[in-house]
Amino acid sequence: MSIWVVMSWVVVAILTSVNIFIFLKLKKASEQMMKMAFPGAKNLSDGIAQMQSQMQKMGQSRGNPFSGNGRNTDAQLRMAMDMLQKMQKGGR
Secondary structure, eight states: OHHHHHHHHHHHHHHHHHHHHHHHHHHHHHHHHHHHHOTTOSSHHHHHHHHHHHHHHHHHHHTOTTTTOOSSHHHHHHHHHHHHHHHHHHHO
16 A cells, blocks of 8 residues: 555656646746837836736726726716616516
8 A cells, every 4th residue: 555655646746846847937938928028127027017007008098997097987887787777677
């Protein structure tokens, strides 16, 4: 019985090392992609911050209701509530 315990731990160790290897490769690839997308980024968090600021600028320039400017959020909320009420009335 102890041979199976040892074998199982060997399999667990092999799978864990493969998992760590794959994780490190994926992390390296994601950092390379972020550096290619945002050349001025010093690290991953700086690249993400630049991406978020670009997304906010795009949302504000288009009048996106989800960008936090509050122009169309009330109207969309009213429309969503009306749709919900209609769905509830139709289901009864």
